Amino acid sequence: MNIRNGPSALAAALVCAALLATGCPGNGGTAAGKALVVSSLPMQGSAMGQTRSVVNGIRLAFEEVSYKAGDLEFAYEPWDDATAQTGTWDATQEAQNARRAAGDERILAYIGTFNSGAAKVAMPVLNRAGLLMVSPANTATGLTKPGLGESGEPGIYRPSGQVNYFRVVPADDIQGTAAAVWAADLGVKKVYILDDQEVYGRGIANVFERACKDRGIQVLGHDGIDRRAPEYKALMTRVAQTGPDLLYFGGITQNNAGQLVKDMRAVGLECRFMGPDGVFEQAFIEAAGAENLEGRTYTTFGGVPPDQLKEGRAAEFARTYREKFGIEPEAYAVYGYEAARVVAHCLREAGARDRSLVLEACRRLKDFDGVLGRWSFDANGDTDMTMMSGSTVVGGRFQFVRFLTVE
Amino acid sequence: MSGAEVLAQQLVNGLTLGSVIALVAIGYTMVYGIIGLINFAHGDLYMLGAFAALSLIGVSGLAPGDGAAATWGTLAWVLVLVMAFTGGLNVLIERWAYRPLRRAQPLAPLITAIGVSFILQNLGMLWGALPLEVMGTNAVAPKSFPDLIPRVDLLSRMGLATGVRVTTKDLFVMGLTVPLMLGLHLFVTRTRLGTAMRATSQNREAARMVGIPADRVIAVTFLIGGALAGAGALVRGLFFNTIVFNMGYGAGLQAFTAAVVGGIGSIPGAMLGGLLIGLISALSDHLISARWTPAVLFLILIAVLVFRPRGLLGDPTGQKA
Numbered sequence: 001m002n003i004r005n006g007p008s009a010l011a012a013a014l015v016c017a018a019l020l021a022t023g024c025p026g027n028g029g030t031a032a033g034k035a036l037v038v039s040s041l042p043m044q045g046s047a048m049g050q051t052r053s054v055v056n057g058i059r060l061a062f063e064e065v066s067y068k069a070g071d072l073e074f075a076y077e078p079w080d081d082a083t084a085q086t087g088t089w090d091a092t093q094e095a096q097n098a099r100r101a102a103g104d105e106r107i108l109a110y111i112g113t114f115n116s117g118a119a120k121v122a123m124p125v126l127n128r129a130g131l132l133m134v135s136p137a138n139t140a141t142g143l144t145k146p147g148l149g150e151s152g153e154p155g156i157y158r159p160s161g162q163v164n165y166f167r168v169v170p171a172d173d174i175q176g177t178a179a180a181v182w183a184a185d186l187g188v189k190k191v192y193i194l195d196d197q198e199v200y201g202r203g204i205a206n207v208f209e210r211a212c213k214d215r216g217i218q219v220l221g222h223d224g225i226d227r228r229a230p231e232y233k234a235l236m237t238r239v240a241q242t243g244p245d246l247l248y249f250g251g252i253t254q255n256n257a258g259q260l261v262k263d264m265r266a267v268g269l270e271c272r273f274m275g276p277d278g279v280f281e282q283a284f285i286e287a288a289g290a291e292n293l294e295g296r297t298y299t300t301f302g303g304v305p306p307d308q309l310k311e312g313r314a315a316e317f318a319r320t321y322r323e324k325f326g327i328e329p330e331a332y333a334v335y336g337y338e339a340a341r342v343v344a345h346c347l348r349e350a351g352a353r354d355r356s357l358v359l360e361a362c363r364r365l366k367d368f369d370g371v372l373g374r375w376s377f378d379a380n381g382d383t384d385m386t387m388m389s390g391s392t393v394v395g396g397r398f399q400f401v402r403f404l405t406v407e
Numbered sequence: 408m409s410g411a412e413v414l415a416q417q418l419v420n421g422l423t424l425g426s427v428i429a430l431v432a433i434g435y436t437m438v439y440g441i442i443g444l445i446n447f448a449h450g451d452l453y454m455l456g457a458f459a460a461l462s463l464i465g466v467s468g469l470a471p472g473d474g475a476a477a478t479w480g481t482l483a484w485v486l487v488l489v490m491a492f493t494g495g496l497n498v499l500i501e502r503w504a505y506r507p508l509r510r511a512q513p514l515a516p517l518i519t520a521i522g523v524s525f526i527l528q529n530l531g532m533l534w535g536a537l538p539l540e541v542m543g544t545n546a547v548a549p550k551s552f553p554d555l556i557p558r559v560d561l562l563s564r565m566g567l568a569t570g571v572r573v574t575t576k577d578l579f580v581m582g583l584t585v586p587l588m589l590g591l592h593l594f595v596t597r598t599r600l601g602t603a604m605r606a607t608s609q610n611r612e613a614a615r616m617v618g619i620p621a622d623r624v625i626a627v628t629f630l631i632g633g634a635l636a637g638a639g640a641l642v643r644g645l646f647f648n649t650i651v652f653n654m655g656y657g658a659g660l661q662a663f664t665a666a667v668v669g670g671i672g673s674i675p676g677a678m679l680g681g682l683l684i685g686l687i688s689a690l691s692d693h694l695i696s697a698r699w700t701p702a703v704l705f706l707i708l709i710a711v712l713v714f715r716p717r718g719l720l721g722d723p724t725g726q727k728a
Contacts, residue, residue: 044532049545084529087547087653197698224698228657230427231647234420234689235697241413258549259649266558268572283548287649 033106035074035353037062037343039336040097040112040122042082042089045254050281050330051114054136057329057336058111060320061344069347074108081118088254089115098122102129108350108358109134109343111336115252116140116200119165123157127164130355132362134342135167136335139175139277139302140203144380148173149203154380164359166381168338168370170302170388172200175276176207176250178388178404179300180215183246183274186298190218192244194235194260196251197224204276205250220244227255232263240269247271252278258287265292274298280305280331280391280398290396297393300404301331304372305389308400309334313371338371408570415571417689423577425685426584427646430639431662432669432677433591434497434632440608440672441628443513447520448500450659451527452633456493456640457650458534460485461552465541471554478555482645486583489641490634497633498626506622524655531652549651552644580646587638588678591631595674604628608672664704668711670721679720 039058041051055078062076081094094113101107102125109132113119119138126133142149143157144165157165183191191212195205205222212219220242225232239247247264251257257279264273273296275284280299306329309318317337321329342365349361366376375385388404408416431453438446463485469478504523508516536546543550559575595601606614607624615621643658644650661684669680684704691703711718 045547048547084532085525085653085656087651194697223696226697226701228660229688229700230643230654230658230661231424232692232697233424234417234692237413237416237420238693241408253548256549256649258551259647262648283543283545286543286545286551287549287651289551289554289648 033075035072035108035347036077036104036106037074037109037111037340037347038077038079038097038101038107040079040081040094040101040110040118041114042118043078043080044082044084045087045089047082047088047114047252047254047281049283050137050332053330053333054114054336056321056325057136057317057333057338058340060317060324061337061340065344069344070351072347072351072353074347079112081113088252089113089118091118091121094118094121095125098125102126102131106353107131108347108353108355111136111339111343113138114332115198116143116203117198119143120157120199123165124159127158127160127162130160130162130164130359132343132346132355132359133165134339134362135165135169136339137169137332138167138200139169139172140199141171141173141207142199142203143167143171144382145171145173146380148207162359163363163379163381166342166362166377168335168342168383169332170386171382172204172276172302173207174386174406175300175302175388176204177211177406178390179204179208179248179274179276179298180211180217181406182298182300182390182402182404183212183217183248184215186246186272188217188246188272190220190242190244191246191248192220192239192242193222193248193250194239195222195224195249196227196255196257198251198255200278201249201251201255203250204278205248208248208250225251225256225260229256230259232256232260233267236260236263236267236269239264240267244269245271247273249273249275249279251275253281253284253287257284258289261288261292270296272296272298274300277301277331282397285393285396285398290393293393294396295392295394298401299391299398301389301391303331303335303385303387303389305331305391305398305400306333308389317371334371341371342368412570413693417693418686419571419573419577421686421689422682423580423646423685424688425682426580427639427643427681428658428662428665428684429678429681430584430587430635430642431658432665432681433588433674434636435659435663435666436669436671436674436677437628437632439666440674441604441625442505442509442516442611444505444516444520445663446632447517447659448523448527449632449636450655450657450662451524451531452493452497452500452655453636453640453643453658454531454650454652454655455496455527455534456489456637457552457644457654458531458550458652459492459637460489460641460644461541461550461650462534462537462539463488464553464555465539469553469555473555482555482641486638486641490637493637493640494630494634497629497636501626501629506625524659528653528655531655535652547652549649552648552650554645554648556645576646580642583638583642587635591635591674594631600624600627661704664708667718668708670718672722673718673720676718676720680718683719 081089083090114137116138142153195201280301346361350357391398434449469481556576561573603619665680665684666677669676691700
């Protein structure tokens with residue numbers, strides 16, 4: 001008996017220890033560890049400079065309230081939705097994160113995703129679970145706005161019929177249009193458009209194309225690139241034949257934007273290059289080669305770039321960030337901070353470990369005293385802030401040029 | 408440029424791309440020919456070759472605009488070292504990962520090859536974090552490879568009034584790949600070791616019976632295939648000027664397609680397949696749409712597999728095809 005009992009008692013103890021470590025769902029909501037906020041961002045691959053900065057922003061916001069929302073104590077865990085093999089976000093990994101969050105009762109808010117394609121995967125899962133999702137970086141239009149994305153969007157992301165997804169950055173219908181406004185101001189007459197065939201890249205390229213046509217800019221062509229291709233000289237030879245004043249690329253650095261710019265110059269296409277926030281990072285300049293971009297590159301960004309965080313709360317954020325982490329905040333750091341402040345606010349309003357109360361608090365959020373000014377969520381879950389900024393490459397770095405407004 | 412000139416330009420683009428693909432495709436086809444293994448790690452070996460080349464250039468301090476003598480002298484050394492590195496690494500991979508599975512069921516080495524591919528890719532990520540200036544600030548971001556080969560337009564230099572640009576860079580790619588391929592062809596058809604290699608690929612047991620040291624011949628095959636991947640990597644770096652730790656997958660897929668189209672197991676087949684894939688990509692980009700190019704390539708692959716399963720120049724016995 002003893003011999004048989006010993007190991008099984010030990011096993012029981014181990015199982016219990018394991019359950020405690022993972023939160024022991026059997027013990028109910030209150031006793032088993034703290035409430036939890038998670039983020040799901042690609043923490044590997046070349047977006048990492050950005051995403052680490054977002055996580056820093058989130059930590060900063062939570063530390064300011066000492067990880068307490070009223071009486072509610074919570075913890076924060078940054079999750080990864082990239083895999084080493086893809087070097088960028090991965091649909092399977094994101095789906096796994098979303099399911100894990102949906103099933104874990106301790107989790108009250110999900111900060112993410114970074115890439116719009118990943119949001120498509122996570123949104124329906126979290127929507128069914130009634131879990132609050134706040135994105136610091138998704139900009140694809142169809143995620144929230146009816147009639148502006150693919151058919152069926154955004155209803156397919158809201159199987160429960162309720163809105164649970166919010167974002168603190170302006171969407172691409174605004175960014176793409178702002179880019180076209182800027183192009184028109186620069187005197188561009190003829191544009192060639194390329195995209196990386198992803199949700200985000202293709203989406204913003206389509207908006208840009210429409211906005212250009214509305215403003216009388218001639219669209220010479222719109223094609224998609226294979227991100228795995230080693231080079232694009234043949235494509236660029238064809239593009240060069242059409243004689244554009246501007247090449248627009250809807251896409252991200254990780255989908256070979258650097259090679260695209262190099263091949264553009266290699267075939268002798270010396271025109272201007274414009275891209276969205278997906279290439280608004282130092283990694284893009286390094287990959288493309290500063291000499292290929294210098295003085296003739298234009299990037300839009302859905303908000304205020306880090307070097308313009310000069311006033312009020314924004315300046316304070318930038319200063320604390322520098323002091324604490326010893327580096328400059330990347331473009332999206334401030335939105336990670338803002339998303340986390342929204343989450344903290346909603347948890348405080350809810351005052352209890354109840355997902356539906358947290359969600360309700362976020363839907364009610366109006367005139368939020370944000371780091372970039374006062375703003376509200378609209379019925380779709382979008383911020384009503386529409387400030388855009390434009391930067392160029394000077395001396396091998398991005399430099400702010402102007403704010404862009406869309407009427 | 409007139410329509411004909413643009414087409415001629417696209418043929419130049421396609422041929423240079425095809426030459427780079429062919430160098431990698433040879434590695435797939437040689438290994439398959441001799442041990443019947445699709446070496447999925449080959450693309451990643453190629454990637455490590457590119458990182459080695461970038462590091463060596465970074466250490467040598469060579470920069471665009473340096474004199475021709477310095478540039479070519481340094482690049483010659485870099486080429487030799489990179490080829491030795493990838494060739495040697497490939498031999499080690501064969502020794503440690505594949506040889507112990509020589510008698511296992513065919514699936515085991517195949518899955519091992521995928522595992523090796525993951526290991527190499529992660530090595531590439533770590534390599535990107537080395538504190539070298541050429542590696543940039545972000546370990547995993549695409550790296551810019553210095554543009555060392557001057558881009559002089561040869562046709563206009565010769566006084567030809569045409570819009571077609573054939574530059575010294577294009578010539579460099581051809582000038583390096585064609586001799587390497589010719590050399591390989593002569594080696595395989597004319598030397599004793601080459602004959603032993605062909606014998607081993609036809610029938611390993613029979614080759615062993617007539618006294619051919621099969622293990623050594625296999626090691627030499629990996630050495631040559633790896634060295635060519637290293638040469639291809641340097642050419643890619645110098646010609647395309649961007650490398651990234653996960654480029655092996657795409658490059659491998661393209662080269663593998665080329666090897667299958669040409670007839671896997673056949674060295675001239677891999678050369679032909681590489682050039683064809685390069686030309687078809689360029690023409691599809693030009694005439695159809697870049698969006699459709701991967702689909703066009705795989706349609707051609709499927710057509711070849713359906714109508715000529717052994718590939719264009721594959722072994723007619725069907726043994727290795």
